[in-house]
Amino acid sequence: MRAPNNLNALRAFEAVSRHLSYPSAAEELNVTPAAVGHLIRGLEDTLDVELFHRATSGPTRLTLTDAARSVLPALQAGFDLLSEAVEQLKASKSRIAFTVTIPGAFADKWLLRRVERFQQRHPYYDLRIDTSNRLLDFTADRIDVGIRYGSGVWPGLVSTFLMRDEFFPVCSPALLMGKHPLRTLADLEHHLLIHDVSMQTSGVFPTWRSWLQKAGCRNEVDCNRGIQIDDSAAALQTAISGHGIALGRTTLVEHDLEEGRLVRPFQESQSCELAYYLVHKKEGENSAPVVAFKEWLISEAGAR
Structure with a gap:
């Protein structure tokens, strides 16, 4: 006799055990009573054990044997676990949201133009992007992963290097023309200097003073004058609008x-020991969304 499909047979056995009736079990399983009987007989033949006592008359024609009764709890628990596993597989195809904290300027000028490529590669992940400039608590604020600009060391977080910038002056193309076109460093005296002071407490963040010194301009330009802006993106937007020259970073x-909104009037550049890092909690390093975002971000940073 050909052995039945054991999983279907075990399901039939479990259903009959609860109903003590082939017709009721068949209705639950959406098969015929004859099919249920065939599965039960096949299972008994395969296991070489009797599962039910069958009476020819009386109110209850089926009763469990001692052997069947002893394994029924374990079998039902097994089916419960199987159902949970199936639900988890279904859930794996549903959308998963995770939160990324990113400096606002970096999001505006770099990440958001690329994020569609992440969504195309990982369509079931929904990014929640937090551009708050305050230092967030990854646990309290439920942050999964972040991008930070600094030395690479943040207590309680694992950091992975992404990229480092070069600093150089940028301005609107309009400033290369007009009454005082930018041609030499001395021409800076005729234009407003835009100071990005968002990282002024770091001590190593490039400034107009440090850039001018590296470019060989000592006292020709007053590097203290101008406007101070505590937001990198706003400082660059001021330069795009033609209202001054900013010290931009790559x-x-x-x-x-690339789009021609800004130009480099001078080619001298200054490096900086600070860099962009991807950060996350130690316990999150094997999280599927964190791993996916990390791998994608590293590839994007390497393609600059």
């Missing part, structure tokens, strides 16, 4: 340079 100005 990551934040590359697209505006």
